[in-house]
Amino acid sequence: MTTRFAISADDVRSAAAMIASVAVRTPLLEFASLNALTGSRVLVKFEGAQHTGSFKFRGAYNRLARIDASAKAAGVVAWSSGNHAQGVAAAARLLGMPAAIVMPSDAPIIKIENTRALGAEVVLYDRETESRETIAGNLSVRRGAILVPSYDDPFVIAGQGTIGLEILSQAAEAGIRVGQVLICCGGGGMTAGIATAIKDTAPATQIYCVEPQAFDDTARSLASGKRESVPKGARSICDALMTNSPGELTFPINQALLSGALTVSDDQVRSAICFAFETMKLVVEPGGAVALAALLEGLAPPAEGATVVIISGANVDPELYAAIITKSGRRNP
Amino acid sequence: MTTRFAISADDVRSAAAMIASVAVRTPLLEFASLNALTGSRVLVKFEGAQHTGSFKFRGAYNRLARIDASAKAAGVVAWSSGNHAQGVAAAARLLGMPAAIVMPSDAPIIKIENTRALGAEVVLYDRETESRETIAGNLSVRRGAILVPSYDDPFVIAGQGTIGLEILSQAAEAGIRVGQVLICCGGGGMTAGIATAIKDTAPATQIYCVEPQAFDDTARSLASGKRESVPKGARSICDALMTNSPGELTFPINQALLSGALTVSDDQVRSAICFAFETMKLVVEPGGAVALAALLEGLAPPAEGATVVIISGANVDPELYAAIITKSGRRNP
Numbered sequence: 001m002t003t004r005f006a007i008s009a010d011d012v013r014s015a016a017a018m019i020a021s022v023a024v025r026t027p028l029l030e031f032a033s034l035n036a037l038t039g040s041r042v043l044v045k046f047e048g049a050q051h052t053g054s055f056k057f058r059g060a061y062n063r064l065a066r067i068d069a070s071a072k073a074a075g076v077v078a079w080s081s082g083n084h085a086q087g088v089a090a091a092a093r094l095l096g097m098p099a100a101i102v103m104p105s106d107a108p109i110i111k112i113e114n115t116r117a118l119g120a121e122v123v124l125y126d127r128e129t130e131s132r133e134t135i136a137g138n139l140s141v142r143r144g145a146i147l148v149p150s151y152d153d154p155f156v157i158a159g160q161g162t163i164g165l166e167i168l169s170q171a172a173e174a175g176i177r178v179g180q181v182l183i184c185c186g187g188g189g190m191t192a193g194i195a196t197a198i199k200d201t202a203p204a205t206q207i208y209c210v211e212p213q214a215f216d217d218t219a220r221s222l223a224s225g226k227r228e229s230v231p232k233g234a235r236s237i238c239d240a241l242m243t244n245s246p247g248e249l250t251f252p253i254n255q256a257l258l259s260g261a262l263t264v265s266d267d268q269v270r271s272a273i274c275f276a277f278e279t280m281k282l283v284v285e286p287g288g289a290v291a292l293a294a295l296l297e298g299l300a301p302p303a304e305g306a307t308v309v310i311i312s313g314a315n316v317d318p319e320l321y322a323a324i325i326t327k328s329g330r331r332n333p
Numbered sequence: 334m335t336t337r338f339a340i341s342a343d344d345v346r347s348a349a350a351m352i353a354s355v356a357v358r359t360p361l362l363e364f365a366s367l368n369a370l371t372g373s374r375v376l377v378k379f380e381g382a383q384h385t386g387s388f389k390f391r392g393a394y395n396r397l398a399r400i401d402a403s404a405k406a407a408g409v410v411a412w413s414s415g416n417h418a419q420g421v422a423a424a425a426r427l428l429g430m431p432a433a434i435v436m437p438s439d440a441p442i443i444k445i446e447n448t449r450a451l452g453a454e455v456v457l458y459d460r461e462t463e464s465r466e467t468i469a470g471n472l473s474v475r476r477g478a479i480l481v482p483s484y485d486d487p488f489v490i491a492g493q494g495t496i497g498l499e500i501l502s503q504a505a506e507a508g509i510r511v512g513q514v515l516i517c518c519g520g521g522g523m524t525a526g527i528a529t530a531i532k533d534t535a536p537a538t539q540i541y542c543v544e545p546q547a548f549d550d551t552a553r554s555l556a557s558g559k560r561e562s563v564p565k566g567a568r569s570i571c572d573a574l575m576t577n578s579p580g581e582l583t584f585p586i587n588q589a590l591l592s593g594a595l596t597v598s599d600d601q602v603r604s605a606i607c608f609a610f611e612t613m614k615l616v617v618e619p620g621g622a623v624a625l626a627a628l629l630e631g632l633a634p635p636a637e638g639a640t641v642v643i644i645s646g647a648n649v650d651p652e653l654y655a656a657i658i659t660k661s662g663r664r665n666p
Contacts, residue, residue: 322655
């Protein structure tokens, strides 16, 4: 750890060693059609192929594997709209620990069911009237269980950063120079981790985070220089990115390392999901599609080198996905 | 070429060199969930990531690139329900040749539109009352254009066989021994190509083709020892695999090299498409899902080494895909 930031590139390398034997080295894919459409070279890091269908397993495993043997029996507690939930549940099962996850009652059904199927206890709460922090905090105290934040934790940030190391090595294997990286951003853990990893060895690479327009807290925080919050009642189809404000640990890193923040509308996200279905043949969830949406909408500046787009997750209910790809899910046609 | 078969492993290696700079080396993916479900090690070769969303580009490019400069201007003619159509169209565009494709009027809309978008002329015919062979033959004669068969052509078979070379080298890179390969089968071109490539260097590998139950012509031909046809009027949701009988060139190869043929029902195909959506996060078309369906239904024998499953294509109309993943497309619930 440096004194300035919550994590250093060494922490990401340590995380990579920790998860090497259990996580998927997800593919870095290239599509001629996407290159042609954007007039640039694009590589797609597909975290839908990670265990549990999103990148969250990386950080969760790196956090849980650091827990002392004496503390294992009491297990862990987390809150999550679903991807961190599944990541923690899968890591806990691998490590033989009990896990309780506090999830909003309106989370995608696929995420709730998968979390339960992974052996975790799911505690549902009402997003409008209850506090997930209070529920999780009480659970944690009562059980002596360790609370595992979804982004504001050094081991979690470092775990997500392993994506950055993989991008650099996979691009190098293919003889490609990475010019910029577009990262889906909620609390900023993946963004901070990837930025830390990539800026350490390829400092000229430009890093952009991408948020839903209604949850543009990182964009506004970067503009004002301090952690801003989104107005209460904001909504988006990007359930995985409905974070109120940037993290205490993640924001200073992102403030130092990011070239900027981009935002996309829910309709742009729907179009990106359709593009991935029709052209890339990949299933993408709304929150996992924001970086691709920014690329397809031409929001990313020209890069000197390839543009890497993170597809961060693919856990989407079939009914919503069906509505989006048949266009019946489009609110403003 | 050997004297016995239409192609040899050298022809596949020659095809690999021919397409190396233009085709996608598609990923060979592993899913812990799939391993756990089947109790075996499974690798998935995802040809949805190939240009035009199916493996067909490989054979088409290898065939078209062999056409003499003097014959290029007259172009090519092909018939296809859609994947070979797009493969030929994409290869023709890359090589600067005109292409006309005869397609059934009930082909998936996505396949017709994509073929046109690739610059090919699409000639529609009625599957029940017209002969695609006659229409394509006449077109070919009138224009002096070369007819490009979808499977019964040595260069096409060799091109599809490049998948086999990639599987062997990708598995070797990962330190994995391939025990058996399950291949989606229509006319048997991809099956014959892959079998030729793999049996040459790894003769102990077991190769199985997988067909829709209603189009089990290769299964029945292997049983009887001669090329059998399916009854007229047979139907399947696997539009890409509705081939009447095994090829003249492909069948002798498959007869010599295959360990057997498996068949799956349309409902088993629907279940496999849902599994790929929910768990693997990959879009798969019906014809591309038969090998996965055979694996999921436990039809493949135990293998000594990993089982490789080919997902051969992913061009599916959104309405059909939506109906399948929401289960509303299931005929026998």
